[in-house]
Amino acid sequence: xxxxxxxxxxxxxxxxxxxxxxxxxxxxxxxxxxxxxxxxxxxxxxxxxxxxxxxxxxxxxxxxxxxxxxxxxxxxxxxxxxxxxxxxxxxxxxxxxxxxxxxxxxxxxxxxxxxxxxxxxxxxxxxxxxxxxxxxxxxxxxxxxxxxxxxxxxxxxxxxxxxxxxxxxxxxxxxxxxxxxxxxxxxxxxxxxxxxxxxxxxxxxxxxxxxxxxxxxxxxxxxxxxxxxxxxxxxxxxxxxxxxxxxxxxxxxxxxxxxxxxxxxxxxxxxxxxxxxxxxxxxx
Amino acid sequence: xxxxxxxxxxxxxxxxxxxxxxxxxxxxxxxxxxxxxxxxxxxxxxxxxxxxxxxxxxxxxxxxxxxxxxxxxxxxxxxxxxxxxxxxxxxxxxxxxxxxxxxxxxxxxxxxxxxxxxxxxxxxxxxxxxxxxxxxxxxxxxxxxxxxxxxxxxxxxxxxxxxxxxxxxxxxxxxxxxxxxxxxxxxxxxxxxxxxxxxxxxxxxxxxxxxxxxxxxxxxxxxxxxxxxxxxxxxxxxxxxxxxxxxxxxxxxxxxxxxxxxxxxxxx
Numbered sequence: 001x002x003x004x005x006x007x008x009x010x011x012x013x014x015x016x017x018x019x020x021x022x023x024x025x026x027x028x029x030x031x032x033x034x035x036x037x038x039x040x041x042x043x044x045x046x047x048x049x050x051x052x053x054x055x056x057x058x059x060x061x062x063x064x065x066x067x068x069x070x071x072x073x074x075x076x077x078x079x080x081x082x083x084x085x086x087x088x089x090x091x092x093x094x095x096x097x098x099x100x101x102x103x104x105x106x107x108x109x110x111x112x113x114x115x116x117x118x119x120x121x122x123x124x125x126x127x128x129x130x131x132x133x134x135x136x137x138x139x140x141x142x143x144x145x146x147x148x149x150x151x152x153x154x155x156x157x158x159x160x161x162x163x164x165x166x167x168x169x170x171x172x173x174x175x176x177x178x179x180x181x182x183x184x185x186x187x188x189x190x191x192x193x194x195x196x197x198x199x200x201x202x203x204x205x206x207x208x209x210x211x212x213x214x215x216x217x218x219x220x221x222x223x224x225x226x227x228x229x230x231x232x233x234x235x236x237x238x239x240x241x242x243x244x245x246x247x248x249x250x251x252x253x254x255x256x257x258x259x260x261x262x263x264x265x266x267x268x269x270x271x272x273x274x275x276x277x278x279x280x281x282x283x284x
Numbered sequence: 285x286x287x288x289x290x291x292x293x294x295x296x297x298x299x300x301x302x303x304x305x306x307x308x309x310x311x312x313x314x315x316x317x318x319x320x321x322x323x324x325x326x327x328x329x330x331x332x333x334x335x336x337x338x339x340x341x342x343x344x345x346x347x348x349x350x351x352x353x354x355x356x357x358x359x360x361x362x363x364x365x366x367x368x369x370x371x372x373x374x375x376x377x378x379x380x381x382x383x384x385x386x387x388x389x390x391x392x393x394x395x396x397x398x399x400x401x402x403x404x405x406x407x408x409x410x411x412x413x414x415x416x417x418x419x420x421x422x423x424x425x426x427x428x429x430x431x432x433x434x435x436x437x438x439x440x441x442x443x444x445x446x447x448x449x450x451x452x453x454x455x456x457x458x459x460x461x462x463x464x465x466x467x468x469x470x471x472x473x474x475x476x477x478x479x480x481x482x483x484x485x486x487x488x489x490x491x492x493x494x495x496x497x498x499x500x501x502x503x504x505x506x507x508x509x510x511x512x513x514x515x516x517x518x519x520x521x522x523x524x525x526x527x528x529x530x531x532x533x534x535x536x537x538x539x540x541x542x543x544x545x546x547x548x549x550x551x552x
Contacts, residue, residue: 071451102455110453120448124466134452137462179448186452 022085024049024190024221025070030079032065032245039065041245042079047223047238049189052216054232054253055225057242058268063225066242067192070223071112072105083112084189110138113183114192117199119175121167121182127154128163131182139186146185153181157211173204177211184215191215193224229269233257241265325514328505329521337501338522344418344487344497345526349480351423356430361460363435374431381428386421387489393421394493418487418495426483433475437468470541477534481527488523498522 025047032040039062047053055063068074069081072089080097081088089105090097121130131150135141141149154160157177159170167175176196183191193212197205209231216222216235226232232239233253240250241262249262260266328334362374381389392399394417397408412420441464449459491499502519506512 073447073450106453106455109451112451114448114451116444116448118444120442120444122445122448122463122467133462134454137458138453182452 021048023047023082024051024084025223026080026082027066027070028080028082030066030069030081031077032062032069032074033077039245040069040076043246045240045247047221049221050219051237052222052224052235054236054239055223055242056227056229056232056239056268061242062245063242064194067114067194067223067225070190070192071109071114073114075099083108106138110134110186111188112190112192113186113188115176115179115183115194115196117195119167119172119179121175121178123167126164126166127159127170127178130167130178131185134182135185150181150185153184154178156214157181158207171204172200173207176200176208180208180211180215189221191220191222193222193226195225195227197226197228229257241268243268324509324511325518328511328514328518333501333505334498334518334522337496337498337519340415340495340500341484341487341497341522342526344415344422344490344495345480345484347419348422348426348483348487351419352426352430352479352483353476355423355427356434357465359427359431360434360438363431364438378428378431381425382432386425386486387492389425390418390421390489390493390495393417394490394495414490414494415496417493418490418497422483422487422490425486426479429479429482430476433472433479434468436475437470437472438464440471441467473534473537473541477530477537480534481530484526484530485523488519 023046025045027043027045030040030043030045031038043062043066045053045066055066057063065074069076070083070088075089080090086108087097088108089099091100121127122133125133128147128150131153132143132146135146135149136143151160151163154163157180159174159177159181162170162174162178167178170178180196196212197208200208205228209228212222212224212231213235224231224236236253238250239253239256240247241256241260241264242248243264249256249260249265256265257269260269359374359377362370363378365371393412394414396403396412396417400408402408403411445463445467446456446459449463450456454462487495487497488499490497491503494500498519502512502515506515
């Protein structure tokens, strides 16, 4: 009887039953210091595949540093950071972990997209050239295929008509949308957003947030450091509040935002509420 | 209608009058200079010896500039690297080559045989011909100046550009070549152009080791025809032509780089 049931069970589900789902990102006791200043003080974090994790917190709480450590733009000083089951930027060595060679690191980074507070578009390349730069020169995709993919991505962020423009001619919101398309062109399995709307006017921020919202609905795994509380509430699957280099509180966004348990979370959210309608506090 | 009269500026007029007067005095002096033989000068200007010297001057300048640029990039990257020894090494090189007169460096390279009889298995005198010594001396010196220009250009590029490149999976070498250097070029082209003009003129210094350039030729011919001042002027005129052409090229390159925010197409 049991055997017959097994026979009809789809293979995919069998795998799910026996292999615990591997998180997309897993941080174990991550430490990071700049000189004598400890920015991350033993941070633990887990993000499942397909999940949208939002990070909130004051300036200097370590949000940016955490994101930069996840794709190894910054070295960590201790702990372990896994992306898709692989130790990021290091290899296992028992008591220690050892930093890997640049070639291997580049391969790992290519699978993680990142969008910064400022778009950091390449000003000497057009919009289209910005988007195909990494696929052509890092992944060695044929140029025609890269262009086709880039056009599809730019259409999705609503900038198909600005293919040949230089970034300097675009508004801040348009630049950020191109930056998202540029990151997506590498077909990442994880997207990191480091306060992508903090440098934008509120009206313009909306168009960037809606692109991010669409991405979340398609199942992209995302980690978003942000001050946009409406986005956290509506799009986030989970929110963590960081303060002083540790995660003070985490949970479902509605619970955390409406009923914060910790004093520091309460204080942070109250200050946020007194600024601009409770939905948006100023950039760092 | 009330007429609006601009402020009178008597000093502007006086200054202009002085400049014109000086120009007239100079022209008269040159015209009266009976020692300058016009026809002979014109003949020398396009004489085969001078043209050969001109050719060598151009080749010298171009080869030295190529060495200088390559060395400059290397030294600038060393200077900006995290390794202390590389940084110090680059700093020491610049300190040494910028801190001693180019003429002295040319003399040392030209007389290297007095220091080392052999370079590896080769005899120094056969390897270090005056031309080779000239290229080496000018190129190594140019490298020190180009290093500073390149470093300033690279530092001028926003740090976020490197972050974005690395985040896309680029290696630091690829990011430097595809993203950072093309942007640094904007800050580099103007001082590098000035530096090249300096180099063009500095090639004349190799006449002290008979490097074969314009001035060497001029000095070689003058005992034969005793027209040393004409020959010097002929050489001066050629240098002026070379620097003028370079200035025009520099102007167009700057304009091209400055177009529409950043108009260079670093096509793949």
